[in-house]
Amino acid sequence: MLLKKILRRMHCLRVKLRNDLVWGSFGKGSRVIRPMRIVGKRFVHIGAGTVIMHDARIEAVYSYGTETFTPCIRMGDNVDIQQRVHITCAESIIIGKDVSILPDVLITDISHPYDDITIPPKMQRLKHYPVSIGDETIIGMGGRILPGIRIGKHCCIGANAVVTKDIPNYSMAAGIPAVVIKRFDFERHGWCKVNDNVIMMGGGNVTLLCARKAA
Numbered sequence: 001m002l003l004k005k006i007l008r009r010m011h012c013l014r015v016k017l018r019n020d021l022v023w024g025s026f027g028k029g030s031r032v033i034r035p036m037r038i039v040g041k042r043f044v045h046i047g048a049g050t051v052i053m054h055d056a057r058i059e060a061v062y063s064y065g066t067e068t069f070t071p072c073i074r075m076g077d078n079v080d081i082q083q084r085v086h087i088t089c090a091e092s093i094i095i096g097k098d099v100s101i102l103p104d105v106l107i108t109d110i111s112h113p114y115d116d117i118t119i120p121p122k123m124q125r126l127k128h129y130p131v132s133i134g135d136e137t138i139i140g141m142g143g144r145i146l147p148g149i150r151i152g153k154h155c156c157i158g159a160n161a162v163v164t165k166d167i168p169n170y171s172m173a174a175g176i177p178a179v180v181i182k183r184f185d186f187e188r189h190g191w192c193k194v195n196d197n198v199i200m201m202g203g204g205n206v207t208l209l210c211a212r213k214a215a
């Protein structure tokens with residue numbers, strides 16, 4: 001019995017050493033400011049010139065209860081991850097290059113199901129759906145990016161937004177739940193405000209109002 005216990009402890013320690021000691025990859029010039037909570041370093045890949053500020057919590061969840069996972073957190077080059085950002089991943093979170101994640105943002109691909117009312121949610125099998133954030137996107141302070149969400153290229157997500165639906169390239173989205181408020185119009189070469197009836201466009205001193213285009 002005791003031997004079994006010792007062998008099990010040793011196995012857990014071996015798994016922990018293998019998974020938590022060394023980054024999956026760590027690009028040139030990247031920096032991590034401690035303290036930080038990091039779990040599953042082996043599953044985390046960081047591009048070049050990326051900075052992770054202090055008190056970040058980055059968890060590649062490779063085991064939970066009796067289940068095991070093969071998570072992948074991948075950050076491109078020149079990504080800023082600011083203070084207290086919380087990233088938890090059991091499947092895949094891909095962050096493009098030149099992305100800024102401002103303080104207190106949550107990005108997760110994990111859901112704790114509550115379907116079975118006889119088992120506490122934290123003990124039910126995790127659900128996970130991949131998340132991606134396109135190149136050049138900025139996530140405002142306190143934003144929440146939920147499982148399964150894809151945010152496109154060069155998007156701006158407002159402070160405290162809760163993103164529950166995909167956001168297309170070149171969009172500004174905000175609110176709870178986040179909705180697209182502005183989009184870049186390549187014909188007019190400017191950002192257009194989107195609402196039910198009109199697209200408004202501001203550029204310098206000019207503000208145009210035109211019929212809403214089909215999405």
Ligand SMILES: CC(C)(COP(=O)(O)OP(=O)(O)OC[C@H]1O[C@@H](n2cnc3c(N)ncnc32)[C@H](O)[C@@H]1OP(=O)(O)O)[C@@H](O)C(=O)NCCC(=O)NCCS
Pocket residue numbers: 102103139140141142156157158159160161172173174175181182
């Ligand atoms: C998203 C953001 C960049 C938008 O800036 P903007 O393009 O200048 O937006 P506007 O001021 O033109 O606002 C457009 C509309 O969006 C709304 N809006 C803007 N930001 C919002 C937010 N975070 N949540 C909810 N609504 C928001 C505005 O109220 C406005 O609504 P209206 O048309 O009904 O008046 C900005 O509001 C924001 O949230 N920035 C995050 C800043 C941050 O996190 N800084 C931390 C530094 S460490």
